[in-house]
C-alpha cells in the first residue's frame with residue numbers, strides 16, 4: 001500500500017497505547033476508530049488502539065501516546081513515513097549504521113570519525129527516516145532494541161548528538177571501519193546474530209579481497225574485457241611469463257589499500273627490468289639486470305602468498321602523468337546502480353599509483369576529459385559509466401549480498417579501453433574534498449538513505 005509522509009508528535013497519556021490520526025488518514029489507511037492494529041517500528045511491534053483526531057481533520061499530524069512511544073522505542077518526532085502492510089501499520093524506516101569505536105562522549109561519540117558520521121546523518125534532512133549510529137555492543141537482542149546515537153537539532157537550531165534507545169532497525173548499513181575491527185569477537189558474534197535475524201537486510205558487509213573479486217569477474221563474459229590478467233601468489237616463472245606478454249606488470253597485495261606495498265615492474269628491452277614503488281622516504285626506482293634478482297628483492301620483505309601479479313595497463317596521461325578514475329556508484333531507491341561521482345586522479349611525479357598520499361591530484365572527471373578530448377569527452381564518459389555499472393551489477397550478483405555503494409578504480413589505456421583495478425566496498429570519501437565535487441558528495445549520502453528505504457520496503 002501507498003506510503004504517507006506525516007509529522008509525528010507525542011501525547012502524554014499514561015494509560016492508552018494509542019495512535020491518533022486525522023480522519024482522512026484513517027480512511028486512506030483503512031483504519032476504523034477504536035480498532036486495534038499492530039504498529040511496527042523497525043523490528044518491534046506493539047498492538048495499539050486507533051483514535052481519530054477530530055480537532056484537526058485535514059492535517060498530516062499523527063500523534064502517538066507516551067505509552068506506545070516507549071513500548072516501540074520511537075526515538076523522536078518529526079517527519080516520518082507511515083505504511084499499511086496487511087494487518088500491520090509501519091512507522092519508519094529505521095536505518096541503523098553499525099560501526100565500532102563508539103564512546104559515551106556526546107561531543108565526539110565516534111572519536112575522530114565523528115564528523116564523517118555527522119555528515120552521513122545530515123543526509124536524512126527531508127527524507128522522513130530514523131537514522132542512527134550504533135555499535136555491536138549496543139544491541140539488546142532479547143528486547144529487540146539498540147542504544148544509538150542520533151543527530152538532532154537543539155532549541156537553538158544547532159545539531160547535537162543524542163543517545164536514545166530505539167527499536168532494532170529495518171535495515172543495517174555496515175560501516176565496520178577495518179579488517180582488523182572485523183576480526184574482533186564481538187563483531188563476529190554480532191554479524192552471526194544479524195545474519196540469523198529474520199528479514200533484516202544488511203548492506204555493504206565486509207571488505208573485498210582483490211583476488212576473490214578477480215575470480216568472480218574474470219570468467220564473466222559481461223565484464224571480462226575490463227579485468228586485467230592476474231595471478232595469485234606469483235612464482236618467478238609467472239612474473240616472467242606475464243612480462244613476456246606485457247611490458248609492465250604490477251605486483252599488489254591482495255588486501256592492500258592506499259597503494260601500500262604496490263610494485264610496478266617495467267621490462268626494458270635489452271636492458272633488464274625496473275622496479276618502482278613508494279616507501280616512507282618517497283618514490284623509489286631500482287634497476288635489475290635479472291628478473292630473478294628483482295623478484296628476490298621484492299619478496300625478501302613481502303609475502304608472496306599475499307600478493308598478486310597483474311598485467312600492467314599503459315594508462316593515458318595528462319601533462320605527462322598517468323591518471324585513472326575513482327567511480328563512486330550507488331543503488332538508488334529503485335534498486336538501480338547510478339554513478340554519483342567520477343573523479344580523475346592524476347599520479348604524483350614518479351609515483352606508481354594515483355593516490356593523493358603519494359602526490360596525486362584529484363580533478364573532476366569531466367573537467368579532465370574535456371581538456372583531453374573536447375567534445376568527444378561524452379563518448380569516453382559514457383564508456384566509463386557503462387563499464388562501471390556493468391561491473392557493479394556483476395559484483396553484486398556474484399557476491400549474492402546487498403550492495404548499496406561501491407568505489408571502483410578504473411583506468412583507460414592509451415587506446416581508450418576501460419579497465420578496472422579494484423573494487424572497494426567501503427570506499428573512502430577523499431575525492432569529495434574537491435570543491436567542485438561537493439554536490440556529488442551530498443548526492444552520494446542522500447543515495448545511501450534512498451537505497452536503505454528501498455531495502456526497508458519503504
Ligand SMILES: Nc1ncnc2c1ncn2[C@@H]1O[C@H](COP(=O)(O)OP(=O)(O)O)[C@@H](O)[C@H]1O
Pocket residue numbers: 228250252256257258259260262310311312313314315323324352353354355409411421422
Ligand atoms: N594493473 C595495473 N596497471 C596499471 N596501473 C595499475 C594497475 N594496478 C594498479 N594500478 C595503479 O595503482 C593504483 C592502486 O591500485 P589498486 O589496485 O587500486 O590498489 P590499492 O588498494 O592500493 O588502492 C590504481 O589506482 C592505479 O593507478
Ligand SMILES: [Mg+2]
Pocket residue numbers: 257258259409422
Ligand atoms: Mg585503489
